[in-house]
Amino acid sequence: MYVESVGVVGGGTMGGDIATVFLLAGIPTVVRDVNAVQIEKVRRHVEGRFRERVSRGRLTPQEGERRLGALRLTTGWEPFADVDLAIEAVPENMSVKRAVLSELDRVLPPLSLLASNTSALSITAMGRATNRPERVAGFHFFFPATVMRLIEIVCGEDTDRDTVLTLVRVAEEIHKLPVRVRECPGFVVNRVLMRSLSEVFRFQEATGVAPAAIDRAVVEAHAAPMGPFQLCDALGLDVALDVSQTLEHSYGERFHLGALITDRVKAKHLGQKTGAGFYDGATPDPDPTDVDRARELVRLQQLAAFTEAARLVDDEIASPHDIDLALRAGAGLPLGPLAWADAEGLDQVMAELEALRSRYGDRFAVPASLERLVHSGSLGRTAGRGYHVYRNVYGRTGL
Ligand SMILES: NC(=O)c1ccc[n+]([C@@H]2O[C@H](COP(=O)([O-])OP(=O)(O)OC[C@H]3O[C@@H](n4cnc5c(N)ncnc54)[C@H](O)[C@@H]3O)[C@@H](O)[C@H]2O)c1
Structure with missing residues (x-):
C-alpha cells in the first residue's frame, strides 16, 4: 500500500519530532495528545524545526509553509479516520499502549497500518490488542528523531x-x-x-566516581558521541529506567541501572525535559584523578556492548551487518561492537571475557558465536574473517 497520510499518537519527547520528520518529507501528519498543553508544545516544536531548515536554506519559505500547513493537531480521534499509517509514541507502558492500539484499530480505515515507537515492549502483545495483528509492527525512531538516521522495523510474531x-x-x-x-x-x-x-552505573556505584568524570573519560576515548550520563539526561531518565527494567525482567541481572537513577526518577528529576537530571545546566568540570579512574570503565563498556551484540547474533535477531549498522546509525558509535571485536582480535576478546567472567560472573559469559569463531580460526580482522568478512586485511576499514 502507499502511505499518503500519517497519524502520531503522543506528542512528547519523541512524538513532536516524529511528526516533524514526516512533514519535512511532505507527508500530511496529524498529532494527537491527551494533554492540550502538550499539543501547543508540539506546534511550537515543529514550527521551530521548520524555521531552522528555512534559515539554513534547506527549504524555501514557500515550501516550508506548504509542508507545515499539512500539520493537524488534536486531542480527539476524528482526524485519524483517513490515516494510512498511525504510529504510537505514548509512555512506555504496555497497558497504555494496548489501549491506544485498540482505539486506533477502531478509528482507522481497515487496511491502514499500526506501528509502535516502543523501545523495548512486545509488538506481538500490542498487535493482539487489535483485530489486525498482521498489520502491526515496530517503527522505532531514535532520539532525536529529526537527526538520527536509524529506524528499527520490528516484526512481531503476527x-x-x-x-x-x-x-x-x-x-x-x-x-x-x-x-x-x-x-x-x-x-x-x-x-x-x-x-x-x-556497567557504567555498576562502576559508578562501586567507585563513587562522579558522572562528569565518567562522561569525560568516555568522550575522550572516542567510544561514544556523548557521555552516558549526558545521554540519559537527553533521553529522559524515566524512559531509560523503564527500558532497563523491561530488560532486567526479561534477561536477568546483566541489565541493572541501580539506585543513582532510581532516586532521581523518584524525585522527578528526569533530565532535560524537566530541567534537571544528572546535570541541571552546564556539565561541571571533573576532577582529573576521577577521569583517570574512569578510563578502565571504557574497555569494560566496550566488552559488555560486544557480548550483547554477539548474543543478538546467537539469537538470530538480526544479521551481524545490520547489528553494527544499527549501533552506528542509532547510537552514533564510531564502529559497530562486532566490527570492534574483529579489530581487537577475537581470541584476545575471548581471553579478556574469560578473565572478567571469573571476576564478575556470568554477565561476562563468552557468547556461543565467539567461541565458535575462535575455535574455527576466524579470529577477526587480521585473519580476514570474524563476525564480518574482510577482503583487504591490510586496508583501513572492515565493513
Ligand atoms: N525518549 C526517547 O529518547 C525515546 C527514544 C526512542 C523511543 N522512545 C519511545 O517512545 C515512546 C514515547 O516516549 P517519549 O519519551 O516521547 O514519552 P513522553 O513521556 O515524553 O511523551 C508521551 C506523551 O504521550 C501522551 N499521552 C499519554 N497517553 C496518551 C494517549 N492515550 N493518547 C495520546 N497521547 C497520550 C502524554 O501526554 C505525553 O505527551 C515510548 O514508548 C518510548 O520508549 C523514546
Whole structure:
C-alpha cells in the first residue's frame, strides 16, 4: 500500500519530532495528545524545526509553509479516520499502549497500518490488542528523531511481509535507514546500549566516581558521541529506567541501572525535559584523578556492548551487518561492537571475557558465536574473517 497520510499518537519527547520528520518529507501528519498543553508544545516544536531548515536554506519559505500547513493537531480521534499509517509514541507502558492500539484499530480505515515507537515492549502483545495483528509492527525512531538516521522495523510474531515491506519503503521515503529486526525485548540498539549503561552505573556505584568524570573519560576515548550520563539526561531518565527494567525482567541481572537513577526518577528529576537530571545546566568540570579512574570503565563498556551484540547474533535477531549498522546509525558509535571485536582480535576478546567472567560472573559469559569463531580460526580482522568478512586485511576499514 502507499502511505499518503500519517497519524502520531503522543506528542512528547519523541512524538513532536516524529511528526516533524514526516512533514519535512511532505507527508500530511496529524498529532494527537491527551494533554492540550502538550499539543501547543508540539506546534511550537515543529514550527521551530521548520524555521531552522528555512534559515539554513534547506527549504524555501514557500515550501516550508506548504509542508507545515499539512500539520493537524488534536486531542480527539476524528482526524485519524483517513490515516494510512498511525504510529504510537505514548509512555512506555504496555497497558497504555494496548489501549491506544485498540482505539486506533477502531478509528482507522481497515487496511491502514499500526506501528509502535516502543523501545523495548512486545509488538506481538500490542498487535493482539487489535483485530489486525498482521498489520502491526515496530517503527522505532531514535532520539532525536529529526537527526538520527536509524529506524528499527520490528516484526512481531503476527506481522506480515507486506507490512514490513511497506514500512521499509516509508522509512526510505523519509530519508531514514531501515534495519529489520526480529522481536525481542529491547530489539538491537537498546539491548546493546542498556547492557553497556549497566556497567557504567555498576562502576559508578562501586567507585563513587562522579558522572562528569565518567562522561569525560568516555568522550575522550572516542567510544561514544556523548557521555552516558549526558545521554540519559537527553533521553529522559524515566524512559531509560523503564527500558532497563523491561530488560532486567526479561534477561536477568546483566541489565541493572541501580539506585543513582532510581532516586532521581523518584524525585522527578528526569533530565532535560524537566530541567534537571544528572546535570541541571552546564556539565561541571571533573576532577582529573576521577577521569583517570574512569578510563578502565571504557574497555569494560566496550566488552559488555560486544557480548550483547554477539548474543543478538546467537539469537538470530538480526544479521551481524545490520547489528553494527544499527549501533552506528542509532547510537552514533564510531564502529559497530562486532566490527570492534574483529579489530581487537577475537581470541584476545575471548581471553579478556574469560578473565572478567571469573571476576564478575556470568554477565561476562563468552557468547556461543565467539567461541565458535575462535575455535574455527576466524579470529577477526587480521585473519580476514570474524563476525564480518574482510577482503583487504591490510586496508583501513572492515565493513
Ligand atoms: N525518549 C526517547 O529518547 C525515546 C527514544 C526512542 C523511543 N522512545 C519511545 O517512545 C515512546 C514515547 O516516549 P517519549 O519519551 O516521547 O514519552 P513522553 O513521556 O515524553 O511523551 C508521551 C506523551 O504521550 C501522551 N499521552 C499519554 N497517553 C496518551 C494517549 N492515550 N493518547 C495520546 N497521547 C497520550 C502524554 O501526554 C505525553 O505527551 C515510548 O514508548 C518510548 O520508549 C523514546
